[in-house]
Amino acid sequence: MMAGILDGVRILDFTQMKTGPMGTQLLADLGADVIKVERPGGGEWERGFPAFGRFTAAGASPFFLSLNRNKRSLAIDLRSARARDAIYRLMPTVDVVVQNFRPGVLDRLGYGYEALRALRPDVVYCSSSGYGGRGPYVERPGQDLLAQALSGMVLANGTADRPMPVASTVADGATALMVAIAILGGLVHRLRTGEGQYVEVDLLSTLIALQQEEIAAILNLSPRPEFRRSESGVPAPWLSAPYGIYPTKDERYLAIAMNPLDRLAALLDLPALNAYASPEKAFSHRDEVKRLIEARTREDTQAHWVAHLLAADIWCAPVQSLAEAVDDPQVRHNELIRSLRHPVLGDVGVVATPIRYSATPPTYRLAPPLAGEHSRAVLAEAGLTAAEIEALVAAGVVTEPPVDAAGGGGGGDRPDGSARAPGARAPQSNG
């Protein structure tokens, strides 16, 4: 069997919601042993987050399932001194710690960088937050939509009369990748020097970096450009036609990216386009250009236009639904959709890590865990005796899943039996 890149690397994972869990899942796919620390009982907050207002038949949140494979779950009450003792005993075996509580919360509980490096001097400790661990927004709630709003992304998106956030949680997703980069970089440094360190990422900074091209336009163009969303639907304030989405006769859509207007003029039999071929005109008259092309694409089907334009190597693609994307032949070819078998939850569909290493491919070993599924195993690895573990379970400091557990979410396994609406228990998290 081929070894994973991070085989033997242990990550103690205090994260919740999306950013942290998605980042550590990627590292778990590369072979790391990720120990997910959750609240006793119902476990992590994301287990109670519905999609389309719903949970799976087994009562699990699809969102939670998507972000937590290849991890082991330790459900433990971090506020308890006995929990702290157990985790401190685990620390000598831990290479990486990662957390995304609001700044300061975990420090106050005794799990900050200074406390944990005392037990493991070369630990790589990564914090992810909404805005950073210091500065004017340190007390504010940090979350994907809020970071999008502050970062300028909402006002750049949407139509002329309605700004729109990005539907998918791109702040969370991109910051998850920053978490992975931060930790891998820390491990490279540790392998080269033997030294650990503290490293921080945050949602707002990541979105600023993701928009570095358009910010460079603000910083380097004089006079500073105006950000006006297009009337006709050119996707971004800084882009020219033909860039955009075009309706077709069969009520589908066609995407056309940057392409020379003179070539499009010939291929679409639209000589009027030639008047806009300069960069300046392609920008200043983008709505006219878009409407001209739109009128033509409505005259035939998506399949026709894709075939016609691809034959001339025009940069275009059919617009597909997410369900079509899941069944797309290239997505299948890339083996991005996987199924994992869980003894209680049944078959769980997940999306693979999209990095294809020739010598050390990502592996998919464990289905997303039930809250506390590995509490005993992890504590035993920390050196706790069976009697010590039993005492923690008896005291409720550590929990295991009930025998008939359904995995959190909409199920009835929580002590108070309540349904958890989005945000019903806002966690002390900051992305």
Place this chain on the structure above:
Amino acid sequence: MMAGILDGVRILDFTQMKTGPMGTQLLADLGADVIKVERPGGGEWERGFPAFGRFTAAGASPFFLSLNRNKRSLAIDLRSARARDAIYRLMPTVDVVVQNFRPGVLDRLGYGYEALRALRPDVVYCSSSGYGGRGPYVERPGQDLLAQALSGMVLANGTADRPMPVASTVADGATALMVAIAILGGLVHRLRTGEGQYVEVDLLSTLIALQQEEIAAILNLSPRPEFRRSESGVPAPWLSAPYGIYPTKDERYLAIAMNPLDRLAALLDLPALNAYASPEKAFSHRDEVKRLIEARTREDTQAHWVAHLLAADIWCAPVQSLAEAVDDPQVRHNELIRSLRHPVLGDVGVVATPIRYSATPPTYRLAPPLAGEHSRAVLAEAGLTAAEIEALVAAGVVTEPPVDAAGGGGGGDRPDGSARAPGARAPQSNG
């Protein structure tokens, strides 16, 4: 001076446009010596890509400036056998190769993995493409908007009657982060085992992974959910109210993320909201909920609502423009906006790498280069004699910037003097 994580690591960078350059720039910020290989003369394609139809006063593309600091430029004609000889002589000093030509192009020119590993057996070789190096789409043009269209992202975004792509190039940006992860993972493996390998990422797979939460809803909810964009502007087909963007009296906007509706009902004095507090109703009646809240937020200013709701720790934020974001106090605090001095281009504004390492912070050493600015220096490091270099320059196989160079883009330094419209020379690139 503190050492960078990748000090002494040399990256031979054959990438162009955004994905590759943004990925290698991040690694350059971590200390790597990135040698950017460009076409002789005008250099990389992105130098000719305008923003808002414009270039800087010095004739440079703001987009190019944003993605290429901390790199040295070697302008060389890859089709020439003499160029190949020079690059082969450089290879023993190279740790990482990265490229994003269309699949097969670089192999045919003699710079594929098999050819280069023969010269440097432990090289980490990363390819980035639109869809992957094999499979049904291998011949198709690959680019951000096209990957968004195929991935389902376009149809998930926008308003009920108009699907919209994400304005910012998220496929490129997130895949750039995948490039960085792929290479850092490869370096971790090499440090642990001495072995190099080939690794691949692509735009479409990255967007599938970025949407893993919503795909998990498709894979794990039964019956499969319908993807309907909201009438009133709830951002995503799978999200419930109050999630969204709300207009205020002063013609600004307020972002409200997941929050318990009963708390909002009290804080906004909107008891009608209580009827929708269950997860099912918050989803099925999301447009009604959004309109109720919208009517209230229009009655006062953005500043009022942000202060009122943040005081109650409601997850909200003001919606800012990108220009406001650049001047945002937290963005300033995080030192995300930097200026680099270039002897020809003048002061260049760029966005920093948003990862804060305590021991090995990213550094900003070099402004974005002119095409060929470091041609002679790099070739000398490959062991070429002064006479050999002179001969390559005389033959036009290698170029240096003209004495009065303006940095490409809209300037007149290209041999044919033509303006380059977007896509006027579609590169052999695939993301």
